[in-house]
């Protein structure tokens with residue numbers, strides 16, 4: 241490398257690390273101002289009076305950086321939540337700001353959960369047709385009473401007089417097949433929900449069975465690919 245190229249490379253490195261720093265800083269500033277009242281400055285969530293579904297603990301989120309950006313931009317309802325506690329921010333902040341917030345959350349609070357997601361080896365390429373058939377059966381037996389037969393979040397359990405169960409509308413979710421599997425395996429609380437309605441099915445079913453369920457949700461229920 242000649243000296244000019246070397247100097248330029250060093251300058252570029254300094255410049256881009258400065259940029260990354262200011263992106264984090266910018267994300268933090270907005271988060272502290274706009275989000276910490278509900279999610280807490282450390283991301284773990286602060287209880288809100290009158291909310292049926294409490295702000296999530298973002299240190300446990302299953303979402304990756306791009307998905308966090310999407311949820312912040314459009315609000316959780318757009319992506320399948322059945323309550324509107326988590327607002328859309330696209331009319332408040334520009335795209336650069338929204339990306340900075342997502343960057344901040346993913347690289348600070350969600351660092352551990354992000355690693356857990358990335359490092360989990362998920363290989364459903366050899367699922368047999370039997371496992372897929374079984375996945376459908378398990379969905380109807382164990383998921384439909386909350387999420388509904390078509391996945392719209394309106395299963396019979398939601399007809400209770402207290403209206404106290406709030407399953408996601410699975411036709412609208414952002415999650416990948418792998419994330420659907422992991423959410424179903426470990427349950428909602430594990431991934432930051434303050435409620436304990438969405439059970440972890442890993443205690444009842446083995447991975448292959450749950451992969452079949454995840455494939456069923458991915459292929460037959462989820463509408464957004």
Ligand code: HEC
Nearest residue numbers: 274275278293294295296301302308311312316321325326
């Ligand atoms: C008025 C309270 C409130 C404010 C303000 C708020 N949130 Fe939320 N947030 C919620 C609630 C409630 C949920 C759970 C939604 C659900 O699952 O029904 C949530 C969910 C989320 C999720 C999804 C997490 C997951 O694992 O699915 C993200 C990401 C998030 N909020 C980020 C933000 C950011 C960033 C801001 C600020 C720009 C913000 N929130 C401001 C209440 C709030």
Ligand code: HEC
Nearest residue numbers: 382383386406407408413420423424428429433435437438
């Ligand atoms: C008792 C009701 C109930 C049952 C049964 C249930 N869920 Fe859920 N599910 C929920 C609730 C409530 C949520 C929202 C998160 C939370 O509050 O924990 C949820 C969230 C989810 C999500 C996350 C969606 C997102 O984008 O964040 C997935 C995926 C999911 N459920 C899949 C399943 C599958 C697959 C089954 C069956 C094996 C199942 N659920 C059974 C209530 C239920």
